[in-house]
Every structure is written in structure tokens, then in C-alpha cells.
Amino acid sequence: MGVWKRNLKLILHNPMGMFGVATLSTFALLAIFAPLIMPYDPMKCQYIDGELARLQPPSMHFLLGTTHFGRDVLSQVIIGSRVALIVGSLAAIFLTFIGTNIGLVAGYCGGRVDSLLMRLTDIAFGIPFIPFAFLLIALVGPSIWNIIIVISFLMWRTTARVIRSQVLSLKERPFITAAKVSGASHLRIMYVHILPNVLPMSFLYIALGIAWSTLSEASLSFLGIGDPRMISWGQMLYYAFITGSARTAWWYVLPPGICIALFVISAFMVGQAYEEVVNPRLRKRNS
Amino acid sequence: MERRYIASRIAQTIITLYAVLTLMWVLFRLVPGDPTAMFLSGRLSPEDVEAIRKLWGLDQPLHVQYFKYMKNLSMGDLGISFSYREPVLKVMLPALFNTLILMIPSILMAIVVGTLMGTNLGWKRGSARERIGVVLSLFVRSFPVFLTGIIVLMIFVHLLGWFPLGGMRTIGAFGLSWWERFLDVSHHLALPFGVAFLYYVGDVVVISRTSMLEMIGEEFLQFAKARGLSDKKVKKIAMRNAIIPVITYSTILIGFAFGGQVLLEVVFAWPGVGRLMVNSVQIHDYPVAQAAFFLMATAVIIANLLVDFSYGYLDPRISIQKR
Numbered sequence: 001m002g003v004w005k006r007n008l009k010l011i012l013h014n015p016m017g018m019f020g021v022a023t024l025s026t027f028a029l030l031a032i033f034a035p036l037i038m039p040y041d042p043m044k045c046q047y048i049d050g051e052l053a054r055l056q057p058p059s060m061h062f063l064l065g066t067t068h069f070g071r072d073v074l075s076q077v078i079i080g081s082r083v084a085l086i087v088g089s090l091a092a093i094f095l096t097f098i099g100t101n102i103g104l105v106a107g108y109c110g111g112r113v114d115s116l117l118m119r120l121t122d123i124a125f126g127i128p129f130i131p132f133a134f135l136l137i138a139l140v141g142p143s144i145w146n147i148i149i150v151i152s153f154l155m156w157r158t159t160a161r162v163i164r165s166q167v168l169s170l171k172e173r174p175f176i177t178a179a180k181v182s183g184a185s186h187l188r189i190m191y192v193h194i195l196p197n198v199l200p201m202s203f204l205y206i207a208l209g210i211a212w213s214t215l216s217e218a219s220l221s222f223l224g225i226g227d228p229r230m231i232s233w234g235q236m237l238y239y240a241f242i243t244g245s246a247r248t249a250w251w252y253v254l255p256p257g258i259c260i261a262l263f264v265i266s267a268f269m270v271g272q273a274y275e276e277v278v279n280p281r282l283r284k285r286n287s
Numbered sequence: 288m289e290r291r292y293i294a295s296r297i298a299q300t301i302i303t304l305y306a307v308l309t310l311m312w313v314l315f316r317l318v319p320g321d322p323t324a325m326f327l328s329g330r331l332s333p334e335d336v337e338a339i340r341k342l343w344g345l346d347q348p349l350h351v352q353y354f355k356y357m358k359n360l361s362m363g364d365l366g367i368s369f370s371y372r373e374p375v376l377k378v379m380l381p382a383l384f385n386t387l388i389l390m391i392p393s394i395l396m397a398i399v400v401g402t403l404m405g406t407n408l409g410w411k412r413g414s415a416r417e418r419i420g421v422v423l424s425l426f427v428r429s430f431p432v433f434l435t436g437i438i439v440l441m442i443f444v445h446l447l448g449w450f451p452l453g454g455m456r457t458i459g460a461f462g463l464s465w466w467e468r469f470l471d472v473s474h475h476l477a478l479p480f481g482v483a484f485l486y487y488v489g490d491v492v493v494i495s496r497t498s499m500l501e502m503i504g505e506e507f508l509q510f511a512k513a514r515g516l517s518d519k520k521v522k523k524i525a526m527r528n529a530i531i532p533v534i535t536y537s538t539i540l541i542g543f544a545f546g547g548q549v550l551l552e553v554v555f556a557w558p559g560v561g562r563l564m565v566n567s568v569q570i571h572d573y574p575v576a577q578a579a580f581f582l583m584a585t586a587v588i589i590a591n592l593l594v595d596f597s598y599g600y601l602d603p604r605i606s607i608q609k610r
Contacts, residue, residue, distance in 0.1 A: 126303045126588040130546030138568045247445045257434040265429035
């Protein structure tokens with residue numbers, strides 16, 4: 001696996017890639033060790049001198065202040081990294097898996113299968129994502145799994161198109177003809193000979209998928225259909241907004257907001273760095 | 288462009304539309320329980336519930352309901368709103384108009400400004416300005432649109448008081464002249480417009496920059512240079528050709544814009560289709576929610592078709608191939 005090791009090295013060599021990997025790892029650590037790091041129970045209402053600590057600005061007591069219901073913002077932000085990480089990674093893996101397979105089969109088989117799958121992709125592109133996801137989840141009930149399912153169900157479309165076009169050019173290459181002549185089955189050619197060559201592209205779409213899915217989860221939670229049993233950054237902003245706290249309580253808005261933006265931008269940066277690795281044309285001449 | 292191409296593209300659009308409609312029908316049948324359970328109070332006697340089910344055709348088999356739904360839709364009958372007690376179409380049209388007022392100018396401006404910025408960044412490959420521009424556009428792209436909206440509201444409305452809080456018109460302002468009304472709406476429009484522009488422009492910059500970078504090695508540019516054209520003129524030729532991927536992208540942008548639109552309209556209390564959909568779902572007014580989604584999906588699909596047709600005019604190579 002020398003290639004992967006070299007690619008990782010090249011990503012870390014790139015300042016943007018380095019930044020992205022470092023931030024995402026920090027969020028992962030936060031998510032794993034959340035119970036140890038959180039100063040308070042994120043759902044517990046806090047009291048000062050027997051009174052509910054409603055919308056307290058940051059202080060030594062509550063480093064990032066409190067929410068409208070008197071809960072600790074810092075603890076909520078820390079536990080919120082779990083939803084971002086779970087949705088981001090799982091949805092990204094699922095959508096890349098679906099997209100890669102559809103692209104692979106469409107590109108390799110060609111003909112009717114290809115046009116059928118590509119029409120399916122066109123239909124997926126015709127569906128505005130946020131409205132669709134909002135309706136679906138509002139109708140079947142909010143849960144983190146429904147969010148992951150609806151993202152994977154629709155967002156594979158870009159990956160499928162890109163992978164297909166790669167497969168189209170790959171299948172004309174001599175080594176595929178060689179494989180055919182030596183009697184390899186279609187399945188074997190697709191998954192043993194072509195797939196390894198498109199995997200780098202698929203991995204790029206995992207990085208981008210993390211960014212899209214996290215943004216989508218935050219947006220859907222902001223519309224009030226986040227998982228009611230889990231705290232997410234988008235949901236924190238939803239409550240800040242509907243309670244009217246967002247007018248003045250910057251400590252309630254900025255921490256979850258910055259976390260979403262930082263998480264998404266890191267995933268994009270890893271993607272960008274990775275793209276420069278797999279697409280040497282974009283690499284600078286002297287690095 | 289060839290006639291057959293146009294015909295096949297239109298047929299394809301109809302199929303897509305049909306698939307989306309069917310999907311929507313299935314979606315609304317996913318609601319746990321019966322639609323009657325949603326908004327009829329439990330006080331009705333079983334006979335009354337049965338009568339209403341019959342009135343709405345809910346006692347018929349599913350396939351009959353499906354064909355009826357398709358028939359009504361194809362005749363422009365979107366049903367009657369539960370909460371407004373009016374035909375859905377009558378509720379929907381003003382909302383659609385409001386959505387378009389916000390969306391069309393911000394998308395157009397994002398495409399024009401973004402392309403200019405992106406192609407310029409691409410032309411100056413490797414400069415410090417390029418690096419900053421790329422990071423900046425990445426940054427803009429990663430900021431969820433509702434967050435930008437909330438922060439903008441916090442600063443410009445609650446802190447500085449420069450703009451009105453949400454909505455589209457000042458409530459209770461009657462007897463305004465045409466011009467005053469225009470100013471009032473523009474005043475309300477300024478913030479959501481700015482946020483929408485910022486949200487859309489990032490991607491356009493990134494894409495036009497990449498496509499400009501790809502232009503640099505093209506033979507026709509080398510030829511232009513060899514002819515002794517000034518750098519400015521060569522750049523102009525490169526720009527004209529770099530626009531095509533931006534047009535391709537704009538099909539995706541339009542679909543994506545309706546998503547952003549829903550969030551923006553909620554944050555700025557803008558009375559458009561997106562907000563109408565969210566509110567309707569909250570009060571279980573399903574005919575309106577369904578129609579709002581239908582409208583957005585149709586707009587995306589038709590916009591995609593129009594953009595596809597515009598290719599032929601923009602890139603002579605494509606139209607020649609088609610001929």
C-alpha cells in the first residue's frame with residue numbers, strides 16, 4: 001500500500017490538508033471523550049442561587065454561557081460533535097458507495113443499463129434536496145438514521161456521474177482488453193481491474209460527502225427536524241433562533257455556528273488537498 | 288440545434304417530472320395513519336369519519352387514488368388548503384412570486400460576479416491573491432446559509448438597526464405610492480439578497496477558476512498568443528470559453544438554490560414558497576406542503592432543460608457535433 005502512504009504524506013504536506021486533517025481529528029477526539037471533557041450534563045438546567053441560569057453570558061462558571069433553558073453551551077457544543085461525526089462519516093460512506101457502484105455499472109455496461117441509470121441520476125438531480133429531505137423526515141419522523149438515509153438516498157448523484165465518466169475512459173485502455181482476452185468475467189473486470197483505478201476519485205467524494213452531509217444535517221436540524229434525542233449544532237441554532245435568543249446572545253449562536261463551519265471547511269480542505277494529490281495537473285511544479 | 292435532440296430532451300424532462308410526482312405521492316402516503324387522523328378531531332363519530340373519507344376518495348383502492356391525483360395535477364388542480372380554505376394555487380402563486388424576487392437577482396449576480404472573480408483568479412495562477420481568493424471562497428461555501436443569516440440579523444438589525452426585521456413589507460404601512468412600496472420592499476430585500484449572493488458566489492468562483500486553469504494549456508490560446516494579441520485580449524478569449532462549465536454548474540446551482548431558499552426564507556421570515564412549505568408541514572396543511580414541493584421540483588427540472596438548450600448557442604463545437 002505504498003501509494004496510499006505516499007498520498008497521505010502529500011496531503012499532510014499541503015498546509016490546507018494538514019489543517020483539515022488536524023481539525024477533523026480534534027473533533028473526533030472531542031466526540032469520543034465527550035463525557036470526560038464536558039463540564040456539565042448538556043441537558044441539565046443549571047441554577048445560580050436557586051434561580052434558573054437563563055441566557056447567562058460567558059463567565060468562569062459557564063465558559064461559553066448558557067442557553068435559553070439554562071443549559072451549558074460548552075457542554076452542548078462538545079456533545080454536538082458526535083452527531084456531526086456520525087452523520088458526516090456514515091452518510092459520506094453510504095453515498096460514495098452507492099454513487100461509485102452506479103457509476104461503475106453504468107460506465108462499464110453501457111447501452112440500455114447506462115441510459116437507465118443515467119436517467120435515474122437525472123431524476124435525482126431534479127429533486128431539490130433540502131425541501132425533499134425536510135418533507136420526508138417531517139412525514140416519517142425525525143431521527144438521526146432517517147437523516148443519514150435521506151442524504152445517502154439522494155446525494156450519490158454527483159459521485160455516480162463523475163465515476164461513470166472515469167470508467168468510460170478506463171474501459172478502453174489496453175489492460176482491460178487484456179483482462180477480457182484472458183477470460184475474466186465482467187464482474188471481475190469491474191471490481192478487480194477497474195474499481196482500484198477509480199477508488200482515488202471515490203475517496204475524494206468521501207471527503208466532499210462529509211462536508212455535504214454535515215451541512216445538510218445542520219440545515220435540517222435548523223428547520224426543526226433534527227433527532228430530538230440527540231444534541232446537534234444545527235439544533236442548538238434552531239432553539240437559539242425560535243426562542244429569539246439569537247437576537248443578542250452571541251455566545252449561544254457563534255460556538256455551534258463556528259463548529260459547523262470549521263467542520264465543513266476542514267472536510268473541503270482535505271478534499272482539495274487530496275484532489276491535488278490524485279490530479280497531478282493541479283499540483284504545483286516545484287513541490 | 289437539432290430538432291430530435293430538443294424533442295428527446297423534452298420527453299426526458301416529462302419523464303423526470305412524472306417520476307418526481309410519483310415519488311411525492313408515495314412520500315405523502317408514508318404518513319403514519321390516515322390523512323383524516325391528521326387534522327380531524329377525535330370527537331367525530333365513526334360514521335362522520337367514514338363520510339369524509341368517502342368525500343376525499345380515501346375509501347378507494349390506492350391505484351385509483353394515484354390516477355386521480357395525477358389527473359388532477361395535470362389539470363392544474365392542486366387541491367384545497369386545509370388551513371387557508373382556499374385553492375392551493377391561490378395560496379401558492381404570490382409565494383412563488385416572492386421567492387423569485389429574492390432568488391433570480393441573487394443567482395444572476397452570483398453568476399456574473401463569481402465568473403469575473405473566478406476567471407481572474409485562474410488567470411493569475413500562483414499569486415498570493417489567488418491563494419487568498421481560493422481560501423475565501425472555500426470559507427464562504429462552508430458557512431451554512433442560515434448561520435450567515437442569523438449573524439447578519441444580529442449585527443445589522445438588532446445591533447445597528449439599519450434594516451427591518453424580516454418579512455417583505457412594513458406591516459401596517461398603507462397608502463404608499465408605487466415608488467415608496469418599491470423602496471420598502473427593497474429595504475426588506477437587501478439583507479436576504481446579500482446573504483443569498485454570498486452563499487451562491489463561492490461555488491461559481493471555484494468552478495470558473497478551475498475551468499480557467501484548464502484553458503491555459505489550450506491550443507487556441509497559444510495560437511492567439513502567437514498571433515501577437517495582447518495579454519488582455521487572450522484573457523478575453525479564455526474567459527469566453529471558461530464560461531461553459533459555469534453554465535453546466537448553474538443547473539446544479541438552481542436545484543441547490545431552492546434548498547438555500549427554504550433556509551433563508553425561514554431566517555428572514557420571507558413569505559416565499561420555502562417558508563410556506565415549512566409552515567404548512569408544521570400545521571399539517573399537507574396539500575400546500577405537497578404543492579410547494581411540486582413547484583420547487585418543477586422549477587428545478589424546467590430550469591435544467593432551459594440551461595441545456597442554451598449550451599448550443601454558447602459553445603459552437605457542441606452544436607456542430609449535434610448537427
